[in-house]
Amino acid sequence: MTSVQTRSGNSALRLLLGLAVLSIATILIWQGFTSSGNPNPLAWPQDSVAGILDIGILVFREGLECILVLSAVSASMLKSGEPYQRPLAGGVGAGVVATLATWFVAVHIVDDLSKNISALAIQAGTGLLAVIVLLIVMNWFFHKIYWTGWISLHNKRKRELLADAESGTGSQWKWLFGMGLLGFTSLYREGVEVVLFLQTYRLQLGGRPVLYGVLLGVVLTGIVAVLTFMAHRKLPYRRMLVLTGILLGVVLLVMVGEEALEMQLAHWLPTTVIPVLANRIPAWMGLWFSIFPTVETLAAQALAAVAVVGSYFYARR
Numbered sequence: 001m002t003s004v005q006t007r008s009g010n011s012a013l014r015l016l017l018g019l020a021v022l023s024i025a026t027i028l029i030w031q032g033f034t035s036s037g038n039p040n041p042l043a044w045p046q047d048s049v050a051g052i053l054d055i056g057i058l059v060f061r062e063g064l065e066c067i068l069v070l071s072a073v074s075a076s077m078l079k080s081g082e083p084y085q086r087p088l089a090g091g092v093g094a095g096v097v098a099t100l101a102t103w104f105v106a107v108h109i110v111d112d113l114s115k116n117i118s119a120l121a122i123q124a125g126t127g128l129l130a131v132i133v134l135l136i137v138m139n140w141f142f143h144k145i146y147w148t149g150w151i152s153l154h155n156k157r158k159r160e161l162l163a164d165a166e167s168g169t170g171s172q173w174k175w176l177f178g179m180g181l182l183g184f185t186s187l188y189r190e191g192v193e194v195v196l197f198l199q200t201y202r203l204q205l206g207g208r209p210v211l212y213g214v215l216l217g218v219v220l221t222g223i224v225a226v227l228t229f230m231a232h233r234k235l236p237y238r239r240m241l242v243l244t245g246i247l248l249g250v251v252l253l254v255m256v257g258e259e260a261l262e263m264q265l266a267h268w269l270p271t272t273v274i275p276v277l278a279n280r281i282p283a284w285m286g287l288w289f290s291i292f293p294t295v296e297t298l299a300a301q302a303l304a305a306v307a308v309v310g311s312y313f314y315a316r317r
Contacts, residue, residue: 050288051205052213054251058197059217061244062190064224068241069186071228087176091183098184099191106195110203119203120266127200127259133193134252135307204258249308250289256304257290260297269296 074088114122194214202210227235263269277293285291291298 048205048209050254051201051209052216054254055198055201055210055213056216056220057244057247057251059194059214060220061241061248062194063217063221064241064244066187066190067221067225067228070183073182073186074229087179088183091180091185092187093183094180095184095187095191098188099195102192103195103198106199107202110199118266120262121268123200123203124259124262124266124268126196126203127255127262130197130200131252131255131259131304133196134248134255135304137193137248200255200259252304252308253301254288254290256300257292257297260294260300261290261292264294264296272296274298 070088070092074085110122110126117125198210198214201213224235224240260269264271272295274293274295281291281293291301
């Protein structure tokens with residue numbers, strides 16, 4: 001049994017290495033075609049590089065949460081056989097397709113709105129929606145309902161479906177559909193959040209940086225997924241989620257600063273420059289962390305930080 005597990009683990013690690021090499025080669029070839037045979041990441045604007053990193057963190061954290069839920073749901077299915085796992089995997093695949101469809105629908109809606117509304121107003125509106133969703137996600141992250149409510153709901157439904165299937169009280173289509181729905185909701189919930197997050201980045205940076213950021217997050221998520229579901233490695237999910245949660249908090253502050261600046265440019269907010277800080281905050285602070293010497297942007301970031309930290313200590317109580 002141990003030798004079989006070892007061979008399985010070695011095969012999964014070789015597959016993981018192959019996927020990593022293939023991903024890097026694909027990105028380099030793509031850059032070669034799009035850069036006239038001269039891929040040079042350093043030639044990109046620095047705001048695009050910062051945006052790619054932010055997008056990668058966003059996608060990776062949402063993907064990690066999806067893997068956590070799926071691993072909890074499928075943990076007891078290893079001895080139950082593939083018939084129970086296949087509809088779950090099919091639901092995950094349907095969730096991927098639905099997420100892509102949602103992306104194109106969201107892009108179509110935003111592009112249609114941009115024909116009648118100014119670009120600055122569209123960026124401010126989509127950015128505000130993304131910040132609200134991200135604040136909700138961070139609030140769930142620090143509360144017990146995040147750890148117990150969502151996962152236990154899926155586990156409870158899984159136990160009911162398996163019990164019906166084993167006792168023969170439920171029809172076959174019912175538990176097939178139910179298991180598929182579990183996989184679908186586990187992924188599509190995260191996919192919708194990512195789609196909303198990425199709309200403001202698409203308007204600010206364009207499609208290519210968003211694509212590279214998504215690829216970065218998907219590659220990192222794929223590595224964890226291979227180790228989890230193929231190599232059956234027990235990973236420290238909670239620590240990984242805490243780390244990505246901290247990074248996501250930094251991304252939240254960046255998004256809030258950008259959103260406040262966009263609302264100022266769209267004349268939704270006044271612009272009150274702080275003279276003392278005007279010459280002391282370097283340009284790179286605004287580029288990478290969206291820290292600007294205005295009362296509105298700094299106040300918005302301070303409120304976001306208080307909300308996140310307050311959620312943490314409230315959950316500890």
